Amino acid sequence: MSGLSASGVPPPKNAFRIPASSIAVANTYMSLAAFLSALVIGSVLHYKKIVKNSVAGYPHEWFPSVSAAIGDWYPERSIFQILCALTSGPRFMSTFLLYQQAATEKPHSKVPTVLLVSGVVRTLACGGWMFITSSDDHDAHDFFMILYIVCNIPWMYSCIVLTNVTNSRAKKARYLACASFFGAIFPLVYFFIQHKVHRVAGAYTRYSFFEWGLILCDVWFDSIMESDFRHTQLYLFGASDAMGTKILSQTLLDREDLRENRSLDQASPRIVDATLPNLISSQWKVQLEFASDLYTAFVFWSVFTSLIPSLFWFSVWELGIAGHELALLTCLSPIIFAIPKTLGWAQSRWGSSALFAATMLGQLAYYVRRPLSRLLTVSAANAAVFLHQTAYWSQPENTNTLYPGAITALGLLLSSLCKHLNYSVNPIWPFADLQSSKLNKFGLILSLLTLLERHTRTDRQHASKVIRSTPFGLKDYFCTSLPIGGLLFTLHSLMSDCSTLVAWTWTGYSHYQPKGPLPHIHGPLILIAQCLGLLIATMFAAPTSSPSPLLHPAWLLFGVGSFTITYRYQDWLGFFGALGFCIFVFAASPSLLRRSWPANVSAQVYFFAMLTYCVLGLASVWTVAYAFVPAGHLLRERSDIVSILQLGSIALGFRFPKFRRLKTTVGIAPSARSQIRIIVTSIALSSLLATLYKRPSQLVRPYTSAPGVITTGIWTLHFGLNNLGRDSQRQLQKLIGDMKLDIVGLLETDLHRIVFGNRDLTRRVVEDLGYYVDIGPTGPKSHTWGAVLVSKFPIINSTHHLLPSPHGELAPAIEAVVDIHGTPVTVVVAHNGQEEDPLDRELQSTELARIMASSYPRPLIFLGYVVTKPLATRPNPYEILVTDGRVHDIDKDDRDRWCEYILYRGLYRTAYARVSRGTVTDTELQIGQFMLPRHGHDIVDDSEAARYRRSRKEDVPSYLWMPKQYYGKGVNRHFYHVFKTPLYYKLPEGAVV
Incomplete structure (x- = not known):
């Protein structure tokens, strides 16, 4: 043949x-x-x-x-x-x-x-x-x-x-x-x-x-x-x-x-x-360029979202303006392009490569141990990443295409997916915990390959076409800068983690079932909605001279309506509104990020865009940090004002009749549309499969098989950043697992803000150790620093409280009824205000006492942060809580306490321990161990003499012993301190357990 x-x-x-x-x-x-x-x-x-x-x-x-x-x-x-x-x-x-x-x-x-x-x-x-x-x-x-x-x-x-x-x-x-x-x-x-x-x-x-x-x-x-x-x-x-x-x-x-x-x-x-x-044909080169563009967008979001948590760590320790906040001004770096020829250099092959190499400092900062040095490195990387990104957005060939905006949104989706797979922590963040270095090294290798591809990419001929012949006036700056700044703030504050909008709508449990979506289970639905929005954007991205329907006021009305539902309603209804808002934002993002102004005003446009972002970012922090910032009372608990400003900024980018809009042919090449759709579909499916894979494979069970034994703990976690400025989830999981805590109250845990990286602090504990979780009054619209209840026992129902706070910070509380071996037990987790506001503390303590007394005589455990000295009389919180709440202190003889307290009633206390904080936070872990009376029996002797019969460890059953490895020097700087050993107590005579 x-x-x-x-x-x-x-x-x-x-x-x-x-x-x-x-x-x-x-x-x-x-x-x-x-x-x-x-x-x-x-x-x-x-x-x-x-x-x-x-x-x-x-x-x-x-x-x-x-x-x-x-x-x-x-x-x-x-x-x-x-x-x-x-x-x-x-x-x-x-x-x-x-x-x-x-x-x-x-x-x-x-x-x-x-x-x-x-x-x-x-x-x-x-x-x-x-x-x-x-x-x-x-x-x-x-x-x-x-x-x-x-x-x-x-x-x-x-x-x-x-x-x-x-x-x-x-x-x-x-x-x-x-x-x-x-x-x-x-x-x-x-x-x-x-x-x-x-x-x-x-x-x-x-x-x-x-x-x-x-x-x-x-x-x-x-x-x-x-x-x-x-x-x-x-x-x-x-x-x-x-x-x-x-x-x-x-x-x-x-x-x-x-x-x-x-x-x-x-x-x-x-x-x-x-x-x-x-x-090895031109098709491969196109695919390689697309992969490089996608990873570049992923690095942009990774470096961008790591700056504010790195600088706010200092503000948390200072409890006020520390001066490090000036690092936020690195976001304004695009103003450098006002210098002649700098924009052309940044868009050249050598300039783009140099800026991306400088961006990699944000990943290399992972190896910097000192928080201040790390912040300086991340700040330099943030300045470079904005220069690199705005130079890319400003390329003349990107004028008539939605590709740059679409690939930027796709990079955020990839970042959000990586966070979902990695316990809500971006694996290449510089403040990721030290044990995840393999992921950071892998990210650096990919960055080096991306740098090589971008540097060897064929230079494109930049068009010298002037888009506008008319002067660029003040209204033009408003209509271009504010939508970009508002969009970037919305993407960062609400869309950079799939659990953030879930937390906005969470209200607790009812009849053993969550009232709404759970972050670690239903968060991927947010990702899928975002993917759907980007798919809709590609549907209307074919080159055409017709205006995009995704910039029509009707589409804006849909987005504003969806956000309003999310803001005003809770549980599933609010969550469905969040899904609609995600679709709206990602569908409109490519069009809003499209460049449509002369190259000679790019510096000013992006400067004012990032200034808008900075103002909105600071305003969002002011709504909850009002007690520690200048003029904080102006925005106290006013996240509604911030929301109106960000939506109003985005609205200026839509096609209103009175605004002169640029009429140009826009779209995305068919090959790029196909690539984007494939990646978007893969992200959506990967999020679902990963969630199924990460779900606990066994039923949640208490650590101790002995009936009626409950080991509880209270810990203030300082927003999930340890003393070295790194994510503390792994350290948290290690100590809670070693101590075999059945019920834990965690405080200062609302990390669904840009200042904390939009993280879920409970993710590793819930997924790896197996707990039920109630994330408490959370989300920016609750205006608290957060409280969390994690439990090995089923949560029957729970109620969230915002305690009275006329002057100081708003205090959260969780009142939950937990099924402990068939007996309902009330568990209260609360965080009182600071010592600077005595009236707030008194009112908050009075309300907590009312909550505890209202469930009498049901057994109760209180795990809280209370700013008071032991045995302090009214109007200090201690006497109000113990007397009016009808509870007992876990050990009134422990006078070396100030803020963390464990109170109880209707239970036999069997052990009490204080574990040093190590490098996790500035507060210790307190542990209280209790035993329920046998079903059908009550406490036989609740007198002080019966409750304070101390015992040696050897005289109590071994299943009540605290872990022995934490005696002496302990583990990871955690050890029994103050008493140097757990305290054990005898049961009253005649107790039936």
Whole structure:
């Protein structure tokens, strides 16, 4: 058979020919052989072992899962992995052949590249979960499995789109296989939750059916490639180029001309060169540029959002203006572009590379130990990142495209996803905890690769077109600067973490169920709404001369209405308003960030835009920090004013009749729209899969199996930044887990503000240790510093209180009823005001006493921050709380206290300990251990003499002992101090527990 290559060279007669369809067939049968051999051999040799799991065994579980069949026992594991290794050759080859065939037929389409990238990544991920089994490393196995499923989305989509129009049977088969594959995921997840969370015997067997179904559907989908290659031949032969250099092998594809339907002997076959140099084409460069732009936007948001938490750490320690706030002025760095030629330099290859390299200082600041030095480094990086970003936004070729705004919004989505995956902490933040250095190093490597790509990128010819011929007046500055500043503030303050708007609407529990969404479970719905908004933006981003409907006042009305619902209502209704507001903001973002002014005013426009951002940012802090800032009373608890200002600023960017608007053709190139949609869809799906993966796999249970034992703690966490200015979640989790605390009150925990990085301080404790959580009166509209209750016992219901505060800071309190082994117990977590406002403290203590007394005689535990000395008389809080609240102090003889107190009633106190703060905060952890009377019995002797019968540790049961590793020097600078040991107490005579 004869034919010509793309270069006109026919394959020699002695060329080795392989039917390409045989490669797809080999892939299919070898894949089936690998899995079925493991299933059969495992069932024959180790049946009862591979059907047994952590919940049940045979006969309740009688069909093995894929993981158990392929990875737990020899020899089936080894046979499976050998066959899988052999399968990799046909699998990779069929992927490359399908790409080359599709790229030849559709040379201008980006879908073949999507197919190739997703095909290679899914194959590598497949090797990951096949060769790293769940018994080797459960987390790595699950990660590669989830990555494989996610990559199947673009892979299957690309295969369906690229199926030849004449091969309708293959297209129908692919549709059916794809629908079967993704349809099986929903019952798969349901039965997995039944098994892991509810521990239902037999649920894993049902899960296994769908797991095997996924495997079969996946193999079925890939087997359809055989019909794509039915008329394709593979030639392998040696050849020489014009210089006489020997080419070892060359792959040629010979495809029948299906359109003319000629026979194989009559057709002049089209043979395409598929050597490696041809694969590195312009398509790859476009994909690489897009990835570089996306990561650059991610770094922009990472450095930008790290500045204010780095500087506000000093304000928290000083409890007032410390002078470090001047670092915020680095956001105004674009004014430098007012100097002639600086903007042109920043937009050049060398200038852009230099600025991005300076931006990387924000990541390198992670290795700076001193908080002040770290702040200076981050400030320099922040100045550079704004110069780099505004130079990019100001490029003349970005005038008529929405791409820069869309990629900026996409970078924020990627940052928010990374925070959701990493306990609400951006992994490349300079103040991330010291144990996450691997993630920061990986981020630096990606930044270096991005820098290399941007520096080697082909220079574009900048247009010298002047957009406006008329003068740029004051109204023009208002209509361009304020919308950008208001939008950046909105994106930063509300959209940079998927749990922030959830916290805005949270009100607690009712009848064992949360009244609204939970941050760690329903936060991804915020991400999905944001992704939907950006997808809507791409729908209206085709080049057109018509004005964008996303800048119409009707769209603004939808956004304002959604935000109003979020601000005025709570629970699910408020949350639905938040979803609508997310869609509005991300849909409008690309249009609002589009440059539409002469290049010679870019410096002033971005200067006033960032000045607007700074003013709104400071105003948002003033609403809650009014007691510590100048003129704080003007904005005290007035987040409504800040919200009106930010929405009003954004509104100026919309198309009102009286505003002269620029009429230019705007849009996004089709290839970029396709890339953005793929990434947006991947982010949305990844957030869902990650949430399912991170949900606790077991029921929440108390640490001590002994009935009636409750270990409680109170800790003021200083906003989740430790004494070195780093995130303290890991230290918090370590101490709470070691101390086996069943109920913990955490104070100064509302981090859903730009000054704290919009974080969720409870995420690591809840996800890794397994707790129910009530995040208390939170969100900026509550105007408190926050209180949190985490509990190993179910929360029956809870009520949030804002305590009377006529002069000082607003004090939060949580009143919860907790089900402790069938007995309702009231738990109160509260944070009183500062010592500077005695009237506030008196009123707050009176209200707390009323709350506690109202639940008498129900057992009660009070965990609070109360600024008072022990045994202090009225009007000091101590006597008001103890006497009017009808409670007991955990130990009145402990006179070395000032702000943290544990009070109780209706319980037997068994132990009391004070644990030093270490480097986590400026306040210790206090622990109180209690025991409930047996159900149906009351406290037998509540006298002071009975309550203060102290005991030696050796005289109480061992299950009541505090952890011994914290005696002496302790762990991580945490140790029993003041008494040097926990205090233990005897139960009164006749106590029934």
